[in-house]
Amino acid sequence: MKLMITDIAEFELKEAIAYYNNECPGLGYEFAYEIQKVFERIAENPEAWTPLSPRSRRCMARHFPYAVVYQLRKDEILIVAIMHMHRNPKILKDRLY
Numbered sequence: 001m002k003l004m005i006t007d008i009a010e011f012e013l014k015e016a017i018a019y020y021n022n023e024c025p026g027l028g029y030e031f032a033y034e035i036q037k038v039f040e041r042i043a044e045n046p047e048a049w050t051p052l053s054p055r056s057r058r059c060m061a062r063h064f065p066y067a068v069v070y071q072l073r074k075d076e077i078l079i080v081a082i083m084h085m086h087r088n089p090k091i092l093k094d095r096l097y
Contacts, residue, residue, distance in 0.1 A: 001046065003039055005079040009069075012082040016066065023025070032094050034084060038068045046070075046077050 005013075013035060021028030035048040042049065042059050058067045069081040 001043065001051065001077050002076065003043055003070075003077050003079060006081075009079045009082050016084070020064075031061075031064055031066075033067065034063050035066070037062075039079070041077055042068065042077060046072055060085075 017028035020031045049057045060067045065085045069080045
């Protein structure tokens with residue numbers, strides 16, 4: 001299955017990369033690499049991760065406090081959020097339709 005990413009999830013990814021690079025040069029690129037590994041784990045076994053709703057799931061990053069929230073669609077996996085785990089999860093409510 002192919003992975004697709006929503007505009008807002010892509011924005012969240014870029015924002016987090018910029019934040020980490022601002023905190024420590026190069027750390028944002030380590031974060032981006034970690035999120036790429038999360039994408040690969042999701043693509044390899046999309047039903048393995050924590051369910052959030054009937055078609056939405058969450059896969060945690062290993063070295064950063066972030067999770068990738070995605071939906072299993074008919075022919076694709078849609079990334080709907082890349083969120084820091086200390087953020088209010090209610091912000092996902094409108095994205096988990």
